[in-house]
Amino acid sequence: MPHPLAHIDAWIFDLDNTLYPARTNLFAQIDARMGAYVSRLLGVDADEARRVQKGFFHQPGTTLRGLMDEHGVDPHHFLDDVHDIDMGVVDHAPLLVEAIARLRGRKLIFTNADTPYAAKVLDRLGLGAAFEAIHDVHAMDYLPKPDVRAYRGLCAAHGIDPTRALFVDDMERNLAPAKAIGMTTVWVDNGSEQGPRHAAADFIDITITDTGDWLAGVVAELGAA
Numbered sequence: 001m002p003h004p005l006a007h008i009d010a011w012i013f014d015l016d017n018t019l020y021p022a023r024t025n026l027f028a029q030i031d032a033r034m035g036a037y038v039s040r041l042l043g044v045d046a047d048e049a050r051r052v053q054k055g056f057f058h059q060p061g062t063t064l065r066g067l068m069d070e071h072g073v074d075p076h077h078f079l080d081d082v083h084d085i086d087m088g089v090v091d092h093a094p095l096l097v098e099a100i101a102r103l104r105g106r107k108l109i110f111t112n113a114d115t116p117y118a119a120k121v122l123d124r125l126g127l128g129a130a131f132e133a134i135h136d137v138h139a140m141d142y143l144p145k146p147d148v149r150a151y152r153g154l155c156a157a158h159g160i161d162p163t164r165a166l167f168v169d170d171m172e173r174n175l176a177p178a179k180a181i182g183m184t185t186v187w188v189d190n191g192s193e194q195g196p197r198h199a200a201a202d203f204i205d206i207t208i209t210d211t212g213d214w215l216a217g218v219v220a221e222l223g224a225a
Contacts, residue, residue, distance in 0.1 A: 014169040017192035029085040083117040090124035096212035148177040179203035
């Protein structure tokens with residue numbers, strides 16, 4: 001019998017809390033800077049800034065989208081500010097580096113962050129040259145995951161057949177649109193989930209806890225198949 005993932009020729013990965021462990025807590029730094037940005041922009045205290053920030057996160061999909069729609073924020077200015085963080089907490093990931101190097105097929109990053117930030121994270125992990133493309137929030141025309149247009153745009157921009165693509169993300173809600181257009185979906189259940197939980201997530205094909213561990217097993221199985 002062929003391996004159940006033998007048909008996959010495009011391996012697509014989210015970045016934050018997907019390619020590195022949630023315990024790295026990199027997003028905590030970004031979250032704090034987002035709160036400070038909102039506070040300065042609106043002239044409100046930290047509590048009100050957090051309420052606004054999280055409201056945008058749960059509705060448009062990102063704080064950035066909400067700030068653009070409601071307050072005309074320049075996305076480049078916002079992203080440069082909130083991504084000015086300490087990358088030293090991101091460790092080299094030798095198991096993941098080896099697994100991705102051995103993985104047959106195309107490999108892409110699909111992130112609601114921007115390319116300069118993603119490139120810094122990938123360099124810290126040892127994956128600076130591992131992916132053919134980073135499809136970022138600018139490429140999505142600021143319609144981020146989980147907007148289904150972001151997924152269709154990814155496939156159109158890079159010539160991806162979604163029925164032959166696999167997408168890995170740490171947030172359940174980001175997998176539903178991927179499944180809807182035909183992708184195989186992998187949820188990294190590592191405690192980083194921030195959105196509402198789904199009682200019966202039938203749009204998730206595979207659940208894992210660590211991308212490197214899982215991928216190492218996959219490449220070993222595909223090599224033996």
